[in-house]
Amino acid sequence: MKTILSNQTVDIPKCQHHSEGRYSYCEGPRGTLWRDFNHINVELSLLGKKKKMLRVDKWWGNRKELATVRTICSYVQNMIKGVTLGFCYKMKSVYAHFPINVGIQENGSLVEIWNFLGEKYNHQVCARAGVVCSLSQAQNDELFLEGNDIVLVSNSGALIQQATTVKNKDIRKFLDGIYVSEKGTVQQPDE
Template identity: 45%
Template sequence: MLSIYKDLDLEIPEGVTVEVNSRLVTVKGPRGELKKNLRHMAMDIRLVKGPKGNKVKFVVWHGDRKHSACLRTAQASVNNMIKGVTIGFQYKMRAVYNHFPINMIIAGDGKSLEIRNFLGEKRARHVQMAEGVTIKEDKTQKDQVLVEGNDIELVSQSAASLHDVTLVRNKDIRQFLDGIYCTEKTSVVQVEA
């Protein structure tokens, strides 16, 4: 017998509140608040209150294979929002150079970065962090910066902008390996395993 609907559940941890208003999801936690519009996905998103705790239920009615695949995507998006408001996201970006040392100058507010002396060039490159994302110097490692925030999409986009601005053009990339690379993706609040 073919099922007329498919569903997935997501547990809501203690200290986190989730509100759903016509597929506009708002998650509040100790690190702040995140909102995401999931109206482009044709599915039901409901809050289910139970004795064992609250859940978010994602339901697709009469879905084919591709439509049902949206369930996992929506669940992962809300799960990333819950992780963001509880432990946050941190990308470690390291400057790698062979001959000319790359100078990274962080603005006083931690919202932008200036890159100088990349491959010996005189021009300065500026990278603006996305809204809600901060950048700071890593005290434990030389030539490394930490990109931190609550929204994984904005943190990863800011890290990608750092990498993209130092791509080597019109040279053999097997020889010219200089640039800023992501060395580790972790959380701001360290969780004991």
């Protein structure tokens, strides 16, 4: 059975949002984000006099197509949160014997890892565009990833974690690596 119409709305509190066709733009104090939803057959429309609400409509969809309505709403909510508060991932290096050394190059866009499991090889990971990496001043083994787009920040964290995967050994015993320990926002939300 097909549902005739499925829709959801998203509140747009503290930023400017406009959509042209299936393109969605968000402007806030931290910058601008945009996303293309042309691959999904939905309608995006702004509601209200001040256009502070976005409605996503899907006509005649089956179960998988109706799930895209909530997905688009989640993407837009993450865009709004990104341009107002920003996203911050905290990563921690874990090691048993050989201490993992981490360095930041090229204004925070390149992470260099050396002495991983005592290897002489240096691992270099380029962060995604718009993501800034920094080392913690308080603690020795912490790394911060900050940016506006949650997809790019989490993808950069995954690239760093994958660069320190243990090969040809029992991963239950060799737990060394750099892992995401905390996810949050750069600025604290006003309650």
